[in-house]
Amino acid sequence: MAESYTSKVSKKPFSRGQMEALTALCDTLLPSVDVSGDDLRRQRLHAPLDDVIRFYQTSASMAGTPQLRFSKVSPKKREEILLSWSTSFFFLLRILFAALKIFTLLTFFTQVNEKNDNPAWKAIGYPGPDPDRKPDPNSTTENPSGPLHKGIVNLTHQKQKSLYKLQTLGFPISMLNASRPKSLEKNPSFTVKCDVAVVGSGSGGGLVAGVLAKAGHKVIVLEKGGYFARDNLSLLEGRAMDQMYLNHGILGTDNMDVLIVAGSTVGGGSAINWSASIRTPRHVAREWSQKHGLKLFETEAYEHALDVVCAKMGVQSEFETEGFNNMILRKGCENLGYRAENIPRNAPRDHYCGWCCLGCADGRKKGTPETWLVDLVESGNGSILTCCEALRVVTEKNWVVGGKGRKRRAVGVEFMYETETGRETGLVEARVTVVACGAICTPGLLRRSGLRNPNIGRNLRLHPVVMAWGHFPDGPDCWPGPEKRSFEGGIMTAMSKEVANFETSGYGALIQTPSLHPGMFSIVTPWASGQDVKARMVKFPRTAHVFALARDVGSGEVVSETDVRYEVGPADTESLREGVGRALRILAAAGAEEIGTHHREGRVLKVRETDRRELERFVEEESSRPVSGLSTPVCSAHQMGSCRMGVGPKVSVVGPTGESWEVEGLYVADSSVFPTAVGVNPMVTVQAVAYCTARAIQEALGGGEKAREV
Numbered sequence: 001m002a003e004s005y006t007s008k009v010s011k012k013p014f015s016r017g018q019m020e021a022l023t024a025l026c027d028t029l030l031p032s033v034d035v036s037g038d039d040l041r042r043q044r045l046h047a048p049l050d051d052v053i054r055f056y057q058t059s060a061s062m063a064g065t066p067q068l069r070f071s072k073v074s075p076k077k078r079e080e081i082l083l084s085w086s087t088s089f090f091f092l093l094r095i096l097f098a099a100l101k102i103f104t105l106l107t108f109f110t111q112v113n114e115k116n117d118n119p120a121w122k123a124i125g126y127p128g129p130d131p132d133r134k135p136d137p138n139s140t141t142e143n144p145s146g147p148l149h150k151g152i153v154n155l156t157h158q159k160q161k162s163l164y165k166l167q168t169l170g171f172p173i174s175m176l177n178a179s180r181p182k183s184l185e186k187n188p189s190f191t192v193k194c195d196v197a198v199v200g201s202g203s204g205g206g207l208v209a210g211v212l213a214k215a216g217h218k219v220i221v222l223e224k225g226g227y228f229a230r231d232n233l234s235l236l237e238g239r240a241m242d243q244m245y246l247n248h249g250i251l252g253t254d255n256m257d258v259l260i261v262a263g264s265t266v267g268g269g270s271a272i273n274w275s276a277s278i279r280t281p282r283h284v285a286r287e288w289s290q291k292h293g294l295k296l297f298e299t300e301a302y303e304h305a306l307d308v309v310c311a312k313m314g315v316q317s318e319f320e321t322e323g324f325n326n327m328i329l330r331k332g333c334e335n336l337g338y339r340a341e342n343i344p345r346n347a348p349r350d351h352y353c354g355w356c357c358l359g360c361a362d363g364r365k366k367g368t369p370e371t372w373l374v375d376l377v378e379s380g381n382g383s384i385l386t387c388c389e390a391l392r393v394v395t396e397k398n399w400v401v402g403g404k405g406r407k408r409r410a411v412g413v414e415f416m417y418e419t420e421t422g423r424e425t426g427l428v429e430a431r432v433t434v435v436a437c438g439a440i441c442t443p444g445l446l447r448r449s450g451l452r453n454p455n456i457g458r459n460l461r462l463h464p465v466v467m468a469w470g471h472f473p474d475g476p477d478c479w480p481g482p483e484k485r486s487f488e489g490g491i492m493t494a495m496s497k498e499v500a501n502f503e504t505s506g507y508g509a510l511i512q513t514p515s516l517h518p519g520m521f522s523i524v525t526p527w528a529s530g531q532d533v534k535a536r537m538v539k540f541p542r543t544a545h546v547f548a549l550a551r552d553v554g555s556g557e558v559v560s561e562t563d564v565r566y567e568v569g570p571a572d573t574e575s576l577r578e579g580v581g582r583a584l585r586i587l588a589a590a591g592a593e594e595i596g597t598h599h600r601e602g603r604v605l606k607v608r609e610t611d612r613r614e615l616e617r618f619v620e621e622e623s624s625r626p627v628s629g630l631s632t633p634v635c636s637a638h639q640m641g642s643c644r645m646g647v648g649p650k651v652s653v654v655g656p657t658g659e660s661w662e663v664e665g666l667y668v669a670d671s672s673v674f675p676t677a678v679g680v681n682p683m684v685t686v687q688a689v690a691y692c693t694a695r696a697i698q699e700a701l702g703g704g705e706k707a708r709e710v
Helices: 004-007 016-029 037-042 051-056 075-086 089-111 159-168 203-214 238-243 282-290 300-312 324-336 372-378 442-450 518-524 530-537 570-589 613-621 681-702
Strands: 151-153 171-175 190-199 219-222 258-260 380-386 388-397 409-417 422-433 465-471 494-499 509-512 543-549 557-558 563-565 594-595 635-636 667-670
Touching: 016 089, 016 530, 037 051, 037 089, 075 089, 075 300, 089 190, 089 238, 089 518, 151 159, 190 203, 190 409, 190 681, 203 219, 203 380, 203 422, 219 372, 219 388, 219 422, 219 509, 238 372, 238 563, 300 681, 324 494, 324 543, 324 570, 372 380, 380 557, 388 442, 409 667, 422 635, 422 681, 442 557, 465 570, 494 570, 509 570, 543 570, 570 594, 570 613, 594 613, 667 681
Parallel strands: 151 380, 190 219, 190 422, 219 380, 258 635, 422 667
Antiparallel strands: 171 190, 388 409, 409 422, 465 543, 465 594, 465 635, 494 509, 509 543, 557 563
């Protein structure tokens, strides 16, 4: 395991001593454990007993680390040392423990052999890729690579053929442009011309590209990630994280207090999100209009934009069959008298898929690769250049008399791509440039492009999430039924606004359910010992999770793509504590045998052996624990606000149309423009704001047929 990892990050192998130390650390986190078959039988586990015993007896090193002698320190002592690191006064030791835990467990539970199998999966009741997956009925020899194949251009392989494809799509190309813009240090390998260059293909960039291409403008999309069409999806957690997620899966804030997940593939977050499609809450629109001066958000135009994007994605709130986690959330709420609501989704009512966080294999989740980017390609006016990283927006002095008062104007994007012979740069020349890289990556691109607005990177919101868990043992008379598994079914169909404060300030916590496959499950699970973590993992398929998502008042800063600074503030900590308390009560009320949180102490309450007073004491104690200092894993799947929209350059990066205050013809169209956190899953809001920005761009460009609204 360690050997395969080091080959990716370093050409120099570890020394024997280093490998011995790493092996010992990994095997302390995930050791070989002697266990009694009788004890396992009493736990009523779903998996064959032999598989479970073999799982307990397998250590991390047995999964691929070279068989080297361990350190002379006893396993028990090694566990004590690691636990002392996890609570150490020295912050760097706590970070080291967290990093080792993530590395060891994520690798162990996501690595696969040549058969795409993992020896631990049988023991923990996980089938790997969706066993019910059906071939894409629309995949044919003429359409082998999904609905976007006609517009996808990958310069990594067969560059000349790819450039010819661009030309056949109507984009003028020149090679080794001698008359390059003065701001470029060297000649690009080629230059391609278009009306609009869009950096990023997610909910914002994909929509803008589709709307403008359909309106008759020539549009090129630059996407850092690759394109994984339906039949090309592996549905393997580790591989999908490596290929489709920012930073190959997980990015931590500088203090490691928050684990950030974000999409980095064609479709961005919309390709790997959990389908929730919630309109901008009215209290948020009111706040943005009245407090931040953005009148757009209380207009019919914005309501129309919400209607358009929801119709495009087929948003609806019904389901035929509910999955394990959501059944539990709903039942717990009902038993407590909390209101549980259906979550609108961009998927049909019979879409029972728990693997959509790894890409939607049947294409019925309507992210941008199945909607707006299809419009782009089918219009004949657009192309998507994959595996191309934008280096900077190219700007020139603005000579236009009587313009918008901006000293510079955007003329295109310089980008980098890999070929068989090394790295090369290209240039997209465009009348308008749209940056839509997401709230983590957009600030860096703007800074590299020479923008100096002090608000760039600031006001970052993360929607911090803290989880609670409950175990529902398997058995013939169990509820939910024995066929139910935590990783199957619609990821999000139920939620509770019980402590979201929608009727007052709008700042509180939303209660929902996550998608956790074995790798992500293992890294948020508390580690008290090697045996303890294995005992938790064999309960994986029947362990439900309910989380609290805070609409954060506090904010952080994006210094660079790998330097994100954020601390959960006092008000947001209180929201999370209240939300986690409700989540624990919901799990207990739904019938969990055991409940707990992810706090590092890993306390467990056996619900059926306690009375109400003891339950309440446990809930109060666990929900009062700190969420900072690496004591409890905090996660973020929504990043917003780092280039926010406003009424002037002193308080914002872009104006009400999304155009930069500094550079004419440069627009931002992603979640980074949000004035505050939105408090719900942001996809619909991103698309609605981007739709309004696309209309503003269309008006600025002039010409082109009016885009059809669907």
